[in-house]
Amino acid sequence: MNIIIIEDEKPAARLLQRKVEKLGLQVNHLLHSVEEAITWFNSNTHPDLIFLDIQLSDGLSFEIFETIDIKSAVIFTTAYDEYALRAFKLNSIDYLLKPIDEEELSIAISKFNNQFQKNTVSSLDFEMIKKMLVNPIEREFKKRFTIKMGQQLKMIAIEEIECFYSENKGTYIHTLDNRDYLIDSTLEQLEAELNPEDFYRVSRKFIISMKSIKEIQLHSNSRLKVILSSYKADEIIVARERVVEFKEWLE
Known part of the structure; x- marks a missing residue:
């Protein structure tokens, strides 16, 4: 299985890499910005699985998908609020809240493995997710x-x-x-x-x-x-x- 991590904070990327490899998998590449990711995808075979942070140092990671037609499965690693999580759920996307728990990481990878083996990994509507992040639905919070x-x-x-x-x-x-x-x-x-x-x-x-x-x-x-x-x-x-x-x- 080919895995990459896209995370702008290098210590966080290396920590996630160690956690993934602790589960017996190998992370092939660490990418740290929108620009670096686009350059890499233009000249490399796309991976089976991407661990993706949303907010990168040079912009939202959705810009990668606006430039490159990527079919890889995605597990989001995010500290974003409920609107992002709601969008991910609507699109059958796995997500992990930071700081990442090893047990939750293992469950997410197991879910991906089941989908990957059955060849049922969903295509993702990144434009819809991006809109939900930028223009969240107004709602009442707990009083x-x-x-x-x-x-x-x-x-x-x-x-x-x-x-x-x-x-x-x-x-x-x-x-x-x-x-x-x-x-x-x-x-x-x-x-x-x-x-x-x-x-x-x-x-x-x-x-x-x-x-x-x-x-x-x-x-x-x-x-x-x-x-x-x-x-x-x-x-x-x-x-x-x-x-x-x-x-x-x-x-």
Whole structure:
């Protein structure tokens, strides 16, 4: 199987390469920009599978497909919000949210292998996906959560929430008054329900509110540590792969 990775952050590309090769596959090439990818595709046999980041240093990766007629299967590696994920699902595209989990990577590759062996890999409507990313459908985001407490229901307004976190296979709300409430949603579901201007998923464990950030400190391995107003139970570390995007979100 011929595999390439298109990712502008070279450390992230090499990390993904190691994870893929750990699963017994070989990555043939690493490409880091729209221009480099177009040049490569013009003079090489197209691969069976592409791991594709959307936002590259010199533009959106969709520009590659506008220039080159590529029939390869694609697994997106993205930190984009629900609109991108919705588009991918509509087109039977696999996607992996950064930072990439090895188990999810294995599942995505297994899904591709099944399609590849049956010769049923779908052709992708990149123009439609691009439009959905650039002009997302307007929608209402979550404004409150209803929590069951014994025989009562408690309403928690979104403005009262400091962060969401996962622990022992459960998902919790932590409020500004330093209380924790178990909810039924997963962090993945919450990402699609929360306003991305107000909330950001800094790691696999935490989604934080911008208004609740008290302090941001430099941490080891080019990561950042976030201090919130009341949550103290565990360190909140921004994954290295998300630091650049996190800084952009803050601005």
